[in-house]
Amino acid sequence: MPALGKMAHGKSKRYLPWIFCCICLHGSLAGAQSPPSPPPLHERIDRCLEQAHVGPAVETVTDAQFLRRVYLDLAGTIPTAGEARQFLTDSSPNKRAALVDRLLASPRFARRMQYAFDAMWMERRPKFYIEPTEWSEYLYTSFQEEKPLNELAREVLAADGAKRSPRAAARFYLDREADPHAVTRDVGRIFFGQDLQCAQCHDHPLIEDYHQADYHGLFAFIHRGYALKDKNEVSYYAEKGEGQVNYESVFTGEGAEHVPPKLPAAMPVVEPVFGKGTEHEVPPADGVLPVPKYSRREKLAELATCGTNREFNRNLANRLWTLMLGQGVVDPPDLHHAENPPTHPELLALLADALADSEFDVKTMLREIVLSRAYQRGTESGRVTPEQFQTIVDDREAWRMEMSRLRSEAEQLRESAGEILSRGETAEAEVSHTLGALAAARQALADAQQTVVNTERELASTRQQLATQETLVTVLQRAAEAGQAVKAQFQEDESLGKAADAFSARSAEAAKKLEELRAKIPATEEALKKARDAVPPEEEKVPPLESAWQAAAANREALEPEIRQARGNQDRALGLAQQADYLESLLAEADALAKIDGCDNDISTLHAQGQKLADSLAEANTRLDGLRANLTEHKASHAAAIQKWESAHQETLAAREAVATVEGTWQEVQALVERFPDDAKMAAAAELLGIKTEQLRSELATHNEIATNLERERDAAAACVAEAQESVSEQAARQQAIQAEQAVLARRLKEAEAALVQARQDAERMFDAWASSATRRFAIAPLSSLSPEQLAWSMMTATGIVEEHRAAVLAELEKAASEAKEPTEEGEAQKQAAPSVSEEERPHYLERKIHERLKGNVDQFVRYFGTSPGSPPDDFQASVHQALFLTNGSLVSQWLAPNATRLTGRLANMQDSRELAEELYLAVLTRFPEAEEKELVRDYLAGAEQDGADRQAAIQEMVWGLLGSNEFRFRR
Amino acid sequence: MKCSYACGSSEHLIARRAFLGGVATGLGASALNLGTLVQPAAARNLVSQQKRVLCFFMSGGLSQLESWDPKPGADTGGPFRAIPTSVPGIHLSELLPHTAQQMHHLALVRGLNTSEDDHGKGRYLMEKGRRKMPGIQYPHFGAVSAKALGTEELALPGYIHITPGGGGGTSNDAAYLGPKYASVVLGNGNPPQNSVRPKAVAEDSATRRQKFRQRVNDHFARNRRTAETDAYTESYEQARRLMERRELFDVSQEPEKDQERYGRHDFGRHCLLARRLLEADVPFVQVSHSNYDTHNENFNFHLEQVSEFDISFAALVADLADRGLLDHTLIVVMSEFGRTPRINHYYGRDHWSKAWSVVLGGCGVQRGAAVGKTNERGTEVVDGEVDHGALFHTYLSAVGLDSTGEFDLGGRKMPMADPAATPITELLA
Incomplete structure (x- = not known):
């Protein structure tokens, strides 16, 4: 991984304007040329976020x-x-x-920071070696004294429980049971934002950026530490001055020996070398705190917190941001890597540099963060309307192109950066590797030289001893001889004899020792020669390794400008890619909204078509009616014609019959006339009949003609009927066709309406996805939950418990003051409990005293609402135990019992329900009630009165209801 | 309680189950009422299919030689005999006559070697399936079960630990799974903490204030609602349901006869409570029995303790089987370690983790099996050696979980069981 080595660090101050220029490029070039004095940080934060934002954002x-x-x-x-x-x-x-x-400026600020940093650094771990109260007090005082954050972190990272830092600072290490691996993991997570745990035994399987070398580089700083108890049972986080880290991958079998300590994304550390046995001022021993000549842990603390370590600064800046915004620029803050990049890399860089520029002043940083619009964003995504997406909907294609452009640019940047960074990684690994080898060689040389020194010392001391012994032997021999002479002379004196023998024995013994010493000299001289001979080969090993290291370091150093640029590009690529992802979610919503519009359009078109059809149908119906009337008329005419024809036909038939009858008679008469030709009468009759017949025949002809005419007329009428019938049929068919079309249209309309419902659902889903994306990018504030401490103090403030205790502390103070004027015996005791406090000290004194009185309650909340030990403190989990605690627990019940200072008591004294509602909502939800809420309160009280319930009980119920509400539990 | 007509053979059970299957589904059984059903065989089919775990923890270190792996006649064997069990070929210590009759529901693991003779560390590795590492916490078997087997609808805590002195509070054993899955520690007849409405709040007042809270929430939800606000709202609902079911923690509601049968002592009552809780779908119940740390007078103490355990335990196993719960309930009897084969000068046995036993049973377990073997003097595992990691995988597999699975905790992946170990497949049904 890219690194800002120690040598490169000096340049990072110049890095800030560079970043700033990059941001400005989007805005105005003029600004980049002459930045007189940069605008305040909060404006730069907003510019950073707002320039990168497209689409709606929730109002402040x-x-x-x-x-x-x-x-x-x-x-x-x-x-x-x-x-x-x-x-x-x-x-x-x-x-x-x-x-x-x-x-x-308020003393509550230091307390809030104490809680926040306790949770952040200790993650609710129980006591193991250091009293949590001491630790809390240490944090509280540090924030009270406005200790710079890097200084605080330096004390924690260097701590040994003895002199290096305030003793309590060692809780970070000691209460992780001082286990080197647990400590390495948490130093990585908590101070550098990287969870390297899985890289302990092999390169991280999932996260490309986490390497086994990073883990062991960090581990090398830590692994010389151990927990130690002295004879007074006081525990320390001791550190030895020697010991090397070696590792091997469980997967590949590759590894390294003599790993030099190295911070994540930084160059390995070049260390002083001490010969074996000379590493300590005070060497380790049972129950003794050793003092190493060189402390890796202090080096870690120094390198991390010196102000130029990029990873440390970015992590700390991100933690502060997370504390205020409820989510990090990198989130979760301890998993910073390429797959979980900062949402806005330039924002993270801006914050990190600003933090260093502020000299790690927590107040400066937090002040700027909370003044930003980003901090003041609302949580109410429900208030974002579809209209706010209109410009995006209208310009979808352009944004789609922008999205692709961002992606390809990101891809290009990533590729080019990746290539350089991987070269950088190789170069860096080479530096570590050569440095490790060099350090090992130097150590071996130092050890060899130390052996020479030790052997020389031994030889000198042996010679010294030898000289002394020689003198002793000479003296003793003389004494023994004299003694033996005395013994020989006074043989009966036993005591003299014994004394003489003692001298002789002692003399023999001394002589023997002398021989031994003499014999030791050549052996030691031999050893010395050997030791001296061992030095040159070790000496020879060093220079080539040194040049190898120097070459590697120079190689890496030469890459530095490129790497720095690549790192910037990589960040930029990650930023662009995320912006593209965000655009994708925005476009998905815009598409869904467009689809709704499309469905709406479809439906209107269909409705218009329906109208047209309905019109034609009406027209068709009218025509059909006309045709039907026509048909009826024709049918009537036809019937009349038939009737006429029929009667004419009857008449013809009658006429035909008459003709036949008369003609028959005439023919008979004619036959008679032929027989009786002279009968004139008969002839006359015949003539008459003939005439009649002719007459009848002519009549018949007339009838026939009439009938024929009428028959024609009838047939013509029938033809008209048929024609009219056909028109009707045709028209009816036309009407049916229109109706069929209407049915089709109705179906299409139904389909279109279903599509609209679907589109609306899609839009809602896409909206949710967009909203979570926009929340992630700080365009909507997340709804985060109150920490256990915030919840406890908020409930105590709302119910008036804090006020009650403030009053009590003030009363104590006053009593003490008045008794100080008229001292009594009891007054002395009081003075002990409540000393006089100056006006200036008073707020702090009050805060402390109230905290002392109420912190037991806070602990209870931590027990129910806190996360498990060792888990990140902002994980939210709701449990039945919490609800039972708030519902039935004695603590909250007590707080609701009325008295004059408590909320329930105050409310009971208010007769006007509007006034009561106002106080209730202000006290618990920090806002005025809305009109309907005032009504709710009024009705609730009235309802309780009606039911004959206790008014006081009703008030307690409402207070409890608000305390238990989501609005109270979450921070909006 | 056994049906006189049911022979207890597996064929018989299957036939009855098939026959009753149709009847049972329509009833939407409330598991709570099962205790009052006259015909236990019918009840078998009314219990929910949810998997559960019943874990016994024999505090102090139960002697395997006076229980699951007797060595009569060996110099290490002690004074007690071995007796045959309901499974031909398997013998238990004569201190377990009732349990011996339930052996066909159980399985023995006799080749356990955990190499940890410290009480705290031994307990840790048995309950969490991993060796204790400084600075890193792993969740208890119960928390893992509560998270993996529990449902959101269940109002009751998912992991209940019953032990003498339990005051109804929660403990801190869920590690990264979060306090929601931590144990509620019951004992001495105490209900879970804060489950009783305070005297100062009248019943209707309690109802009204909940309603008021809900109205305030509805107002708030108009413009913002998240999974977290829902979860918080739901937690009150769970609290209400838990309070409604408080009688569940009251063993005195069980029939006199059962109380007699289980034994009029803490352990008996605790076993009966475990039965009530399992019937109410609590996914994990642990019952602790103390104290087996018999450095002195091992045999007298075991005679007393194991005999007490035997009666209540056997009654519970038989009841679970009769009520059809055993098919869904994994039984585990564990300890922090076993006891030395060597008998010391005080007729005691000391800590011993090289060759000892645990018992499994019920759900997902090959019943009547005995896996692993120690030598004649019980000083060494000679066949089928396993450790705590393999056991942990086996437990999870037995209740139908993929023991190689992971918990996803807000983007962090945590393996359920030690990835370096695997389940003991011969033990799984």
């Missing part, structure tokens, strides 16, 4: 929401009803900034 919060949020974040509690009322009715334009400054 109301005064009430800001008030609650900033109190929780900077004071660790909600404000009292009084404080809330004052702020909300204040009309000065700068009141938000003024409030921020007030809170930063």
Whole structure:
């Protein structure tokens, strides 16, 4: 991984304007040429985020929401009803900034930071060696004294429980049971934002950026530490001055020996070398705290916190950001790697550099963060309307192209950066490797030289001893001889004899020792020669290794400018890729909205078509009616013609019959006339009949003609009927066709409506996806939960418990003051409990005393609402135990019992329900109630009265209901 | 309680199950009422299919020689005989006559070697399936079960530990799974903490304030609602349901006869409570029995303790089988380690983790099996050696979980069981 080595660090101050210019490039070139004095950080933060943002964002919060949020974040509690009322009715334009400054100056701020850093660094771990109260006090005082954060971190990282740092600072190490692996993991996670645990035994299987070498480089700083108890049972995190790290991959079998300590993404450390046995000022022994000449842990602390370690600064800046915004630029903050990159790399760089520039001043940083619009964003994604997406919907294609462009640019940058970075990694590995070898060689040389020194010392001391012994032997021999002479002379004196023998024995013994010493000299001289001979080969080994290392280091150093640029490009690529991902979610929503529009259009078209069809159908119906009437008419005419024809036909038939009858008679008469030709009468009759017949025949002809005419008329009428019938049929068919078309249309309309429902659902889903994307990019604030401490203090503030204890502490103070004026015997005791406190010290004194009185309650909340030991503290988990604790636990029940200072008592004294609602909502939810909420309260009280229930009980119920609500539990 | 007409053979059970299968589904059985059903055989089919775990922890270190792996006649064997069991060929110590009759529901693991003779560390590795590492916490078997087997609808805590002195509070044994899955520690008849409405709040007042809270929430939800706000709201709902079911923790509601049968002592009552909880779908119940740390007078103490255990344990196993719960309930009897084959000067046995035994049973387990073997004097495992990691995988596999699976905790992946170990397949049904 790329690294800012120690030598490169000096340049990083110049790095800031470079970053800044990059950001400005989007805006104005003029700004880049002459940046007179940069705008305040909060504006730069917003510029960073807003330039990268497309699409809707939730508006900034109301005064009430800001008030609650900033109190929780900077004071660790909600404000009292009084404080809330004052702020909300204040009309000065700068009141938000003024409030921020007030809170930063308040003693509650140090307490809030104590809780936050305790949770962040200790992750709710139980006591193992160091009292948590000492640790808390240490953190509290540090923040109270405005200790720079890097200084605080330096103390924690260097701590040994003895002199290096305040003793309590060693809790970070000791209460992780001082286990080197656990400590390495957590130093990586908590101070560098990288969880290297899985890289302990092999390169991380999932995360490309985490290498086994990183883990062991960090581990090398840590592994010389161990827990130690002295004879007074005081525990320390001791450190030895020797011991090397070697490792091997369980997968590939590759590894390294004599691993030089190395921070993540930094160059390995070149260390002083001490010969074996000379590594300590005070060597390790049972129950003794050793003092190494060179401490790797102190080196770790120094390198991490010196102000130029990029990873340390970025992690710490991200932690502060997370603390205020509820989510990190890198989130979770301890998993910073290419697959979980910062959402806005330039923002992270900006924050990290600003942190270093502020000299790690927590107040400066937090002040700027909370003044940003990003911090003041609302959580109410439900208020974003589809209209706010309109410009995106209209310009979808252009944005799609922008998205592809971003992706390909990101890909190009990533590839080019990747190539250089991987070269950098290889070069860096070579540096570590050669440095490891060099360090090992130097160590071997130092050890060899040390052996020479030791052997020389031994030889000198042997010679010294030899000289002394020789003198002793000479003297003793003389004495023994004299003694033996005396013994020989006074043989009966036993005591003299014994003394003489003693001298002789002692003399023999001394002589023997002398011989031994003499014999030792050549052996030692031999050893010395050997030791001296051993040095040159070791000496010879060093220079080539040194040049190898120097070459590797030079090689890596030469790559530095490229690597730095590649690192910038990689960050930029990650940023662009994420922006593209965000655009994708935005476009998905825009597409869904467009689809809704499309469906809407379809439906209108179909409706218009339907209208047209309905019109033609109406027309067709009218025509059909006309045709049908026509048909009826024709049918009537036809019937009439038939009737006429029929009667004419009958008449013809009658006429035909008459003709036949007369003609028959005439023919008979004619036959008679022929027989009786002279009968004139008969002839006359015949003539008459003939005439009649002719007449009848002519009549018949007329009838026939009439009938024929009528028959024709009938047939013509029938033809008309048929024609009309056909027109009707045709028209009916036309009508049916229209109706069929209508049915099709109705079906299409139904389909279109179903599609609309689907499109609306899709849009809703896409909206949720967009909203979570936009939340991740700080365009919507996340709804985060209150920490256990925030929850406890907020409940105690809301119910008036804090006020009650403040009053009690003040009363103690006053009593002490009055008794100081008229001293009594009891007064002395009081003075002990409550010493006189100056006006200036008073806020801190009060805060401390109230905290002392109430911290037991806070501990209970931590037990129920805190995460498990060793888990990141901001993981939210709701459990039945919490709900039972709040519902039935004695603590909350007690807080609801009324008295004059408590909320329930105050509310009971308010007769007007509107006034009561206002106080209730201000005290618990830090806002004025809305009209319907005032009604809710009024109705609730009235309802309780009607049911004959206790008014006091009703008030307690409402307070409890608000305390248990989501609005209270979460920070919006 | 056994049906006189049911012979207990597996064919018989299957036939009955098939016959009753149709009846049972329509009833939507409330598991709580099972205790009052007259015909236990019918009840068998009414229990929910949810998997559960019943774990016995024999605090202090149960002697395998006076229980699951007797060595009568050996110099290390002690004074007690071995007796035959309901499974031909398997013998248990004569201190377990009732359990011996339930052996066909159980399985023995006799080749356990955990190499850890410290109480704390031994307990840790048996309960968490991993060796203790400084600075890193692993969740208890119960927390893992509660998370993996529990359902959101269940109002009751997912992991209940019953032990003398338990006050109803929660403990801190869920590690990264979060306190939601930590144990609720019951004992001495105490219900879970805070499950009783305070006297100062009248019942209707309690109802009203919940309603008021809900109205405030509804108002808030108009513009923002997340999975987390839902979870918080739901936790109150769970609290309400738990309070409604508080009688569940009251063993005195069980029939006199059962109380007599289980034994009028803490352990008997605790076993009966475990039965009530399992019937109410609690995914993990652990019952502890103390104290087996018999450095002195091993034999007298075991005579007393194991005999007490035997009666209650056997009654519970038989009841679970009769009620059809055993098919869904894994039984585990564990300890932090066993005891030395060597008998010391005080007629005691000391800590011993090189060759000892645990018992499994019920759900997913090859019943009547005996896996692993120690030598004649019980000083060494000679066949089928396993350790705590393999056991942990076996437990999870037995209740139908993929023991190589991972928990996804907000993007962090945590293996359920030690990835270096695998289940003991011969033990799984």
